[in-house]
Amino acid sequence: MNCRAYRAAEQGLMACHVCGLLVQARPGHHLHCPRCSSALHFRKPNSLTRTWALLLTAMLMYIPAMGLPVMQTSAFGSIQGDTIMSGVIYFLKGGDWPLALVIFVASVMVPILKMLALIYLLISVQRQSRLRHRQRTVLYRITEIMGRWSMVDVFVIAIMAALVQMGNLAQITPGLGAVAFASVVILTMFSALSFDPRLIWDHQEQLEHHE
């Protein structure tokens, strides 16, 4: 789907990333927004490089996040480590499938889908794809909104560890996997924030000009 609207960058206008004010660009000048003082750019600076760097780090951290235990439960002298997947399986076996689903979707599916979506967006922008501009923009919008919900597992671990402090009877301590998992969520959030969705549309406008 193509759209015939003029684009701000074509007209030499920069939209402030923070307050949205349109400002006429002056070549050779680093401008600041007259309304909110933020630095002005046509596009987010080094958007693709930053997004890739943060995304690759997040993908690396996903391995320890899934492999290492996120919490250790010690009860009556025995110590048991739980990874994210073993928590899901525990609830599935106990017949508590709605809860298993919530944890599986928020902690396993959302981070993976988010990373795949960003990879697709990055590659399609780099290959200057002319397909499905609107759908890709919607995909970016969903990616940006969904990301924060993965933090739910970190909060669950925090609450459990704060409450279950019964000495020898029962004790829950967070594991190293929780650190790796939180870093995956934060890195993918920063990665999505540094991606500029306007890059998806940039190629289309050049084409229309050449035609």
Next chain:
Amino acid sequence: MIMDSIVLQSNSIMQNSTNQELIACHECDALQRVGRLPPGCVAHCICCGGRLYSNPKGGLDTPLALSISTLILFLVANVYPLMTLNVAGQSKDTTLTGAAWAFYQAHMPELAAVVWLTSVVTPALIICSNLYILACLRFRLRLPGVRTLLVWVTRLQPWGMMDVFMLGILVSLVKLSGMAEVKLGAGLYAFIALIFFFTASAARFEPHLLWQRLGARK
């Protein structure tokens, strides 16, 4: 509430009319003129369908009132314990900050900081800044820092995770109820109400209109 989408597309960028504002979509950079929005309406981009801005009903008064309630509920939710766990005569309770403190005690200060920043500090900054900005604009007070705070509120928005924390509380309640007796505390009831009020006040806080009111720096 019925939200109509009103977008006026212009054929030429040169065309001008007094009550129409030129906006570039922050998602696809399409230039468009948007007329004055009636209260309760949202403007969407003609090109990508992204949300441009809305004109919430109630002007500045409604978000201001909601922000004050949000702040009171925030204080209650942070002072009183969320829940208490009873196991064989022993009991342990926790507040919001207490949950973050658990990571600190487990020698993971970086995680403690992440949990504390996303569930307590960032929401507190957002609530207080919204209140300050709205009060300054509503009562025409010339106090310093309104613009700076509005910039920071916009940047901090994705990092306030009280709603995610609420889901975390629900999940841990189900987890814990299987192994011990859990009592809900006053903090939790305040926190549930807080989520509703915070969401309602955030929906009526429209930075685009606030920036319009502030205008260019003199």
